[in-house]
Amino acid sequence: xAKLVGKNKQKDRRKKEKIKASxxxxxxxxxxxxxxxxDDLDVSAKSQNVIKGEDISFISKMKSILWSTETGAGLAASxxxxxxxxxxxxxxxxxxxxxxxxxxxxxxxxxEKEIKTEGCLSYPDVYGPxxxxxxxxxxxxxxxxxxxxxxxxxxxxxIVQHETDHFDGVCEVQKFxxxxxxxxxxxxxxxx
Ligand SMILES: [Zn+2]
Numbered sequence: 806x807a808k809l810v811g812k813n814k815q816k817d818r819r820k821k822e823k824i825k826a827s828x829x830x831x832x833x834x835x836x837x838x839x840x841x842x843x844d845d846l847d848v849s850a851k852s853q854n855v856i857k858g859e860d861i862s863f864i865s866k867m868k869s870i871l872w873s874t875e876t877g878a879g880l881a882a883s884x885x886x887x888x889x890x891x892x893x894x895x896x897x898x899x900x901x902x903x904x905x906x907x908x909x910x911x912x913x914x915x916x917e918k919e920i921k922t923e924g925c926l927s928y929p930d931v932y933g934p935x936x937x938x939x940x941x942x943x944x945x946x947x948x949x950x951x952x953x954x955x956x957x958x959x960x961x962x963x964i965v966q967h968e969t970d971h972f973d974g975v976c977e978v979q980k981f982x983x984x985x986x987x988x989x990x991x992x993x994x995x996x997x
Pocket of ligand 1: 997
């Protein structure tokens with residue numbers, strides 16, 4: 806009898822775990838579905854600066870959405886239909902830190918450029934080589950409205966250049982050196 810009770814408990818636990826996992830999956834899918842793709846996204850629409858004191862509660866949703874993507878490294882507010890110059894950036898998914906940039910302005914673009922493959926969360930499965938500055942100096946406001954000026958390089962600099970393009974109604978596909986379409990590599994590439 807004791808064994809049977811134990812087995813039933815195990816079954817019960819497995820069932821609960823399955824339900825929990827399926828709820829988590831559907832929650833993640835729901836978050837990801839909020840990213841507008843090229844069909845619904847007005848890529849040429851320009852975003853406006855946030856004014857101090859304005860409601861920025863949408864940022865927490867942006868963070869959850871970015872986190873819900875498997876390889877996302879950055880998300881602009883316009884990608885979820887909010888035409889504000891706000892982006893959330895996660896240059897290193899392993900340390901799980903998401904940086905919020907409000908009204909970022911690239912003050913200096915390094916002269917040294919490099920061409921690397923880019924993808925965009927709004928253009929699933931489309932990747933191409935884009936030339937960007939290796940280093941930039943960017944000024945932005947934090948969520949507590951602290952003004953920061955930072956030097957960025959490498960992937961971090963590239964993501965910020967990509968997101969500020971989104972604010973200006975420019976998408977990286979317009980910047981491709983040689984348009985390429987790769988299918989099936991979505992999970993192995995970083996998207997922003
Ligand atoms: Zn993008």
